[in-house]
Amino acid sequence: MGKNRSFAGDVWQFLKVSKAWWLTPIVVILLLMALLIIAGQSAVIAPFIYALF
Amino acid sequence: MYILGISCHYHDSAATLLKDGLVVAAAEEERFSRRKHDAGFPLAAIRWCLESQGIGIDQIDHIAFYEKPFLKFERILRQHLDNFPRSFKTFHMAMPKWLTEKIRIRSVLKKQLGYRGDVLYVDHHLSHAAGAFLPSPFEEAAIVTVDGVGEWTTTAYGMGRGSSVELLRDIRFPHSLGLLYSAITAYLGFSVNNSEYKVMGLSPYGRMDRSAGRGSAGDKAANPMYSKLRQVIDIHEDGSYRLDMDYFLFQHSDRMPAERLCRLLGGPVRRPEEELLPRHKDVAAAVQMITEDVVLAILRHAHHVTGCPNVVLSGGVALNSVCNGRILAETEFKNIWIQPNAGDAGNSMGAALFAHCAVLGRPRSYRLDHAYLGPEFSGAEIGKFLSDKGIRHSRFASREALVSEAARLLHAGQVVGWFQGRMEWGPRALGARSILADPGRPDMQAILNEKVKHREAFRPFAPAVCAEDADEYFQCDSPLPLPADFMLMVYPIREKWRARLPAVTHVDGTGRLQTVRRAANPLYYDLIKEFGTLSGIPMLVNTSFNIRGEPIVCTPGDAYRCMMGTGIDCLFIGDFLVRREDNSKDIWDSESVATD
């Protein structure tokens, strides 16, 4: 049991193993946006996120 | 030890449960959710798999997922990079699901199932290859997989030996035979990832001559669309190919054919309600011929490389039964096997078997010799359903009585719903959730089309025949290949029978037969034989038990609703017989909800 890595560990390993460093800026921005989108998916918080702009 | 295989998030979600290396349950999510080609997380299918074995999620030792999500995501990002800023809209369409679900498989499994164990990720085409080879009867076989696209691979070949599966070489996105077929499907006004088989059914109405036809004697027979469509694909003699991407939009748009393809084919994309012109039929014939050219060339190449007499096929293109019917006659392969669920849903089985055999190193012990792997309902459950709903019915005292009454009604020209045993695995109804009828009646195709299926008149129905009788009626390969049991091979109907089998004979004289072996489905086999003693021809029309636009029925409730919403005359469900005329209060018109 427990051979899978954490999500962040997987992302780091993926960039390292596949040497896809060109992906780093996209991945970082997407991860940041993903956090906001995931927060936005839960309908209760969604209306309050617009206060962030 | 239990391994759960899952495929989802693209189209045709499904789950397969392995117990000590044997498949004990497998089903597509659409049958439970009642949404055709459901791509969502297959929660209901997984729940049923677990319930069928009386286990909980904590007893699952491994979950095998049918793809490497990071590699697929990388491919999608690469596509957006290459197509910036044209891909702005598709980026918005795709990303929310990717960021919240598709890339985070483990957290989805934890949230949906409470699963905390290990997840194994098997590459998409490796899952296809494993799903084709590991359940096959062969100890060694060449493997060929052709589909739309997985992570990067669209077409691959390799070799299976014992419990090892290896893919040697591939062709990568965007060059994809599957996507070419889908683009033409879209061009012809049919729905992508759904109606490719309609293009296959339409193709014999077009001209099947490959010559360019300019100035030659065979001008009328030549299909000009073939030479036109050959301009968009460069085919090497080893079967490898490349698409000219100027003709397609699927890299960055939610549409598939580009304006340039429309100009090439002499008109705009056909609207679904528009009439099918001879030009459309020629386009369908052309794409079918090109598909056959490529697949046969790949197979010849795979045989040349592997030197193996056996071949297994997988991927959506392996469901092209017209092409499959030519393989043994036109390549050096002697034996062929295709799993009944050769599309993406079958990858849940492939991933689970690969995890068992290749990753965990356990012996390969499973052979798939029938497709009845889905839910079943006991006599008590069906009886309870019928009495709870106040549905008038009768019950047979014996199996023989059921078979003889069903044969009698079929011979009398009735359209019979046949709901027996475990549901089929794969897109075809194979005598567990089928609508049956007499293939010898000249008006049966029209009756089925008008009353029950409401489908395009150009599509014929499939004949079901006992395995040992197949050679009498069809010019099939000998010995009869096993995939014919799964309705995956089209063969010419013998000349002398064509006129006597109007409901199942296609315009080119072929039939997409299902062969039935008694060991796999004794009740269905006996019914066909009994019908043969009455009619003289032991053969039935077998079409899927569903309302147009809906998935095949799964439960007694689905079956009853479908029967009462269509023109099915009676339903043989378990030991029970339900007649439409006895329950007229429940009749409704399914056409009001039909979609595609």
Add this chain to the structure above:
Amino acid sequence: MRLGPGFSNLLPYAIAAILLTGAGHLARLWLNQAAAPPAPAKDGLRRGMGRAWLRGLQAFFHGTAACNNFIFLSVAYFAGIGITSLFAGRKEKKFPAPGSTPPAGYWQDLNLGKREADAYYRPF
């Protein structure tokens, strides 16, 4: 009821909410994600109003979420994809001219299936 200084005049908030809902609906229409309008239900006045209120609230949440997504994803698209595409270079593969098919064909080496077991525990 005191709602704090900013809430003494609710009109701007109501206008913002209506604009957000509308803009979100447009975004959803553009992405073919807008749900079909529900069939009119035969309810009494009170139930009908309750249902309409819930539908409005749902439209507001969905619309706002769609607006948020649109803004975040546009930022990600132009800042992430756009900037990277400037220096990543495009993989343009030209279709071969007629008759110039390379003798080696288009197969690429894959060699999938012969990896150590650990390779299957990762999503790449």
